[in-house]
Amino acid sequence: MTLDSLQLLFFKNYEAASLQFTPGLNCFIGDNGSGKTNLLDAVHYLSLSKSALTPIDGNSIKQGADFFVVKGNFRADADDAPETIQVSLRQGQKKVLTHDKQPYERMADHIGRYPAVLISPYDTDLIREGSEERRKYFDSLLSQFDHGFLDVLIAYNALLRQRNALLKQAAERPSQGFDRDYLLAIDDQLAPLGEQLSEQRAVFIERFTPLFQQHYQQLADGRESVSLTYRSQLLETEFGQLLRQNERRDFVMQRTTAGAHRDDFVFLLDGLPVKGYASQGQQKSYAIALKLAQFEILTLRAAALGTAATKPLLLLDDIFDRLDDKRIARLLELVANDTFGQVFLTDTNLARTDRALANVQAPIRRFSVQAGTVIQL
Ligand SMILES: Nc1ncnc2c1ncn2[C@@H]1O[C@H](COP(=O)(O)OP(=O)(O)OP(=O)(O)O)[C@@H](O)[C@H]1O
Ligand SMILES: [Mg+2]
Missing domain, CATH: 3.40.50.300 (P-loop containing nucleotide triphosphate hydrolases)
Structure with missing residues (x-):
């Protein structure tokens, strides 16, 4: 194209x-x-x-x-x-x-x-910034890779907004009471979507990581070893159960404190966090290798779909x-x-x-x- x-x-x-x-x-x-x-x-x-x-x-x-x-x-x-x-x-x-x-x-x-894949001086923000940057990056990449993922993500975010609005409303206007049945109804829909997101992210990272490691080795002459892991509470505990466990806390915090929107991706270099341990040059290589792997996986996808x-x-x-x-x-x-x-x-x-x-x-x-x-x- x-x-x-x-x-x-x-x-x-x-x-x-x-x-x-x-x-x-x-x-x-x-x-x-x-x-x-x-x-x-x-x-x-x-x-x-x-x-x-x-x-x-x-x-x-x-x-x-x-x-x-x-x-x-x-x-x-x-x-x-x-x-x-x-x-x-x-x-x-x-x-x-x-x-x-x-x-x-x-x-x-x-x-x-x-x-399109952009390689820019801001790429190292992915390493230095908080988990939200990384989630956004991988979610955007996964959305380009798999349309089904984007649909689930959009539905999940809409429900999450509804849930947070309910929690906030309950705290701000306690006299109106708290419609717990409504919360449970939201959770029934939210739980399977959150689990799908986490599963799809986990599967994607497993495919993505070897490509990424190969690009890093090429860029950095194979001196260090890098890894990339996906961390989600939802891979260990059912999301429905997690929502119940955190209900009181969510109520106090006025937002949903656990879920797929809190997942993170952990970047390691020789077993240590890239942020804080890796040199600037290594961080740049790490970020570029991510982008090159992104390029490759999108190319493989297009080839698999047989698109011109x-x-x-x-x-x-x-x-x-x-x-x-x-x-x-x-x-x-x-x-x-x-x-x-x-x-x-x-x-x-x-x-x-x-x-x-x-x-x-x-x-x-x-x-x-x-x-x-x-x-x-
Ligand atoms: N909405 C806007 N209206 C007018 N000017 C804008 C707007 N947004 C950005 N700019 C201007 O665009 C210019 C920056 O353009 P750009 O980032 O493309 O520069 P560049 O050629 O890439 O520079 P560098 O070599 O420093 O990276 C700035 O002067 C900025 O003020
Ligand atoms: Mg510029």
């Missing part, structure tokens, strides 16, 4: 932009703050209907404007007709996502159809700046040996990019980015 073209209107620091891409490597070159990462984020929007940088869509509307549009033409294969994906948002309204001008009934139906769209788009943000030469060389080996499909990368220095890509056979297109304008070089 390739993205043939991209059009922006009032998106971040762009008033209007129109770009034609090569199926090979597309390089965005420009100074700090010129809008390179914003272009990758626009591609991210087309793939996942959301920004990689901000959870608030309104932030992506250009300052002073009242809407944004991001539009892209994808092609499954060179001779297939293009498919147009458009994401738009008007201030204060709901985001609209269309496929060939038809709005999706559910945003979720789009997820996984045009996969075999490879996700690869978005490489600032890699030359943040990685040492050895790791860049290893990444570019993967670019050169056709592991990847279409690639989009950013850098501040054209000469450095050209040097790094000197041995790449795939077609290369360069774009100069300057304060919200792009021109093809």
Whole structure:
């Protein structure tokens, strides 16, 4: 699958932009703050209907404007007709996502159809931040991997919100009494969904881990051993039982304190937590290996489904700046040996990019980015 073209209107620091891409490597070159990462984020929007940088869509509307549009033409294969994906948002309204001008009934139906993997300087946040970041990351990946998972996740989150609202209401308005039957009715539905989430995450991590370990070994020359484990109370105790055990506490805390929304993923390097023990370089390698494994597992999935769209788009943000030469060389080996499909990368220095890509056979297109304008070089 390739993205043939991209059009922006009032998106971040762009008033209007129109770009034609090569199926090979597309390089965005420009100074700090010129809008390179914003272009990758626009591609991210087309793939996942959301920004990689901000959870608030309104932030992506250009300052002073009242809407944004991001539009892209994808092609499954060179001779297939293009498919147009458009994401738009008007201030204060709901985001609209269309496929060939038809709005999706559910945003979720789009997820996984045009996969993209972003490798960015923020990836190490996955290691340093709390469990929520990691859950979000793996849930988003699993949702692209398996649509059934996303459906269960959406249903689970909706019930969880209802349950938490009930607990809060009971605490805030004790005079109205507490409808325990309603709580039990929610729990009857919540329990099987939570168990499904945990099971699916466990199965996924088992498939994912060997791919991840292999990529880490390649990046780091096999010096250390890494592991990745999934931790969930639900793998040991039935969720229904757990909800009963925690009912009093939930009541006091006014929220659901145990469940699939509290699971975590534990990152280890030579048996020790990556956060706190691993060096910065090791943390970077760990994070990149996660992303490369993500790329591989999405590729394997597409191949298994027999879709023409075999490879996700690869978005490489600032890699030359943040990685040492050895790791860049290893990444570019993967670019050169056709592991990847279409690639989009950013850098501040054209000469450095050209040097790094000197041995790449795939077609290369360069774009100069300057304060919200792009021109093809
Ligand atoms: N909603 C918005 N409206 C206007 N400008 C915005 C908006 N959101 C972000 N920007 C601007 O976009 C610019 C940042 O763009 P971007 O992150 O793409 O830069 P970059 O070229 O990747 O820079 P660097 O090399 O530092 O990573 C900043 O100047 C920022 O103020
Ligand atoms: Mg940037």
